[in-house]
Amino acid sequence: MQIDRFKGGFTLFELMLVIVIIGFIYALVAVKFSQNEEKKIKLSDLPKILRDSRFYKSAEVVCLEDNSKKCKIYFDNELSKMSLQLFKKKPIVYRLMPDETLKEVEFDPVIDEDQKPIPVYFRYKVRKNGAGDEIIVDDGKGALLMFAYADPVRFNDVESARDRVIDIKLKAYE
Known part of the structure; x- marks a missing residue:
């Protein structure tokens, strides 16, 4: 019996x-899942994510007023390859002044490769000791209080967040 060798396998x-x-x-599937994972990062998760990068002296997220709608991440003032999309629309960022009033923050621009300034609408930095910037972010869904070492807390409005900061600072001096 003779076997035909071209009939059996691949x-x-x-x-x-x-x-x-x-x-x-x-x-294709891996790229799709990584894009979805990027969208899951919320502003309230940002301090924890940056604090977890303990190998650096500082970690900073900078959102530029360009058409990309992506926020860039810097470690020790060096641009990383990672980026995030935190906002659908431009937030208003406030800082509590010593006289207990809120002042809208104006961020310094970033200088690009062509030595042109690019305006910045959001910047948040965490230092090696874990302390983050103390800001109140009005993102259209309420106000998010981002306070030094604490986890962010969401409030219905900016004034409620301001009042909470004042309470925290008063209790610290008691």
Whole structure:
């Protein structure tokens, strides 16, 4: 009995082609999941994410007023390859002044490769000791109080967040 050797299995070329197709599909799925993961990062998670990067002296998120709508991440003043999308629209950022009034923060621009200034609408920095900037962010959904070492707290409005900061500072001096 003679066996026909061309009838039974797959050729090496066919197997390699299937492996390449599976790899291509896997790459597309992995990219899709990583994009969805990027969207899950919320502003309230930002201090914890930056504090967890303990290998650096400072970690900073800077959102530029360009068309990208992405916020860039800097570690020790060096631009990383990571970026986030934190806001759908430009937030208003406040700082509590010594006289207990709120002042809208104007951030210094970032200088690009062509030595042109790019306006910044949001900046948040965490230092190696874990202390973050003390700001109140009005993102259109209420006010988020981002206070030094504490986790962010959401309030219905900016005035409620301001009152909470004043209470915290008064209790610190008691």
